[in-house]
Amino acid sequence: MMSRSALYSGQVCHVRFRPRRHRLSYRVFSLLLDLDELAWLDSKLRLFGHNRFALFSFRDSDHGNGEVGALRSWVERQLSEAGVDVKQMRIRVLCYPRILGYVFNPLTVFYCEASDGQVRAVLYEVCNTFHERHTYVIPVSDDEGGAIRQSCVKELYVSPFVPMDCRYEFNLRPPGETVFVGITENDCDGRLLTAVFSGEREEISDKRLFLTFLKHPMMTVKVMGAIHWEALKIWLKGMPVHRHRPADLRVATTIVSRFEQKDTLA
Template sequence: MSALYEGIVTHRRFSPKPHQLKYRVFSLLLDLATLDDEAAHLRLFSRNRFNLFSFHDRDYGDGQGDPLAWARAQMRAGGLNAEGTRITLLTMPRLLGYAFNPIAVYFCYAASGPLIAILYEVNNTFGQRHSYFIPVTNNSGGLVRQSCAKKFYVSPFMDMDMHYDFTLQPPAGTLRLRIAARDSQGVVLTASFSARRKPLTSKALLHAAFAYPLLTLKVVAGIHWEALRLWCKGMRLRARPAPPAAPVSFTQDAEKTL
């Protein structure tokens, strides 16, 4: 069942210039198979049409069709059985028609119930998108730890020769996601989202609209403001390479669950 998660996003940069930030945000966890039914019962949320909050298919995947079908296609491409799978998506919705998601996370569950893969979909401020598909090979309900090589240009202050380490507590009463970006010298930056679950209702959405006014615009404004602060600290821009030829990077990670 879909839900709303309210929490805190924190970033901490360790090198070459220390820097940190903290913002209160909310995200929606949407069951992609029941999205239309839920939208029909929520006055303030719609799919593929304007509302206070909305979900538009073109904001996800290849931008050409149903995100559920697209995510299942990535599961098959990654060597997994997508038959009967349940997929939920953690994302910020459009607010008054506008949204920018630095990262959206697809949780892919087997028909029998367990979490079997995670798809991390990353957007940069240059209008580009890339995803990292990582199977969950040992899930016992604890923390999922995964890693992959960085393939996609995001921050103009970060090198490309890096790896990401993901530590994730799958959605339940609480949700936690931590991403550590590291190079050959160690961890350069960590980003985390820690949140608590609320039922997805029209009342909860109305509360979110007042508690986090113009959140999606603030996300983009915040990205540029923090970039200016880094530049003032002496950080200089890295050249932006062409995006990866393939829209999805597949990783057979030596993942473990603690």
């Protein structure tokens, strides 16, 4: 069986432009997991587990509404509400895996692809350090040379140094030999910051997972550590602080219409 799942090793970079410039760059990796292959990967690989402990694992409870065994059906419900045909839909998830049981995913991307391979919708699942999760469900209105450009209003508090009154602009290239996820966050004065993940594809195997672990030991713990370390550096630069106001719902979803996309990106 030729796997549609893969491993992407690369780099995440953030640049903040105002009121003080701040840049960070870290070597990371992500897994791209086809939801229909999870059971097969769980049985084939010794170092990967689905809904169980392993060196690397993926748990349904970390995503969607948290219901174990129902992640695909949850995604399909969101797509149906957004007016997207879910027949023969392939759903692939780009995220950090749990490593020895621990993970924090600031952003998980769900690529929802029709049988012809074209991405028909993207789900952007954003998590913050207050254990709140918000998913933006955005149909793909066009495909210009494989690039996907989308936008939505920010609905979830993420950083104490970024106001809530912002918009996200997403710039994606669907996973192939490489993957690219770019996000620009704009406030009322224009571009505030950009964040980019780019990586190169590798096949998932026990050997590759073991070598990746040696190269990135406890990467998910380091992700959380880096968030707080960079926050300290930003605070020391005198950035204004925006206090957290708890979300109305700990887990929420926003359906972004095609009309709003056309109006926003025109």
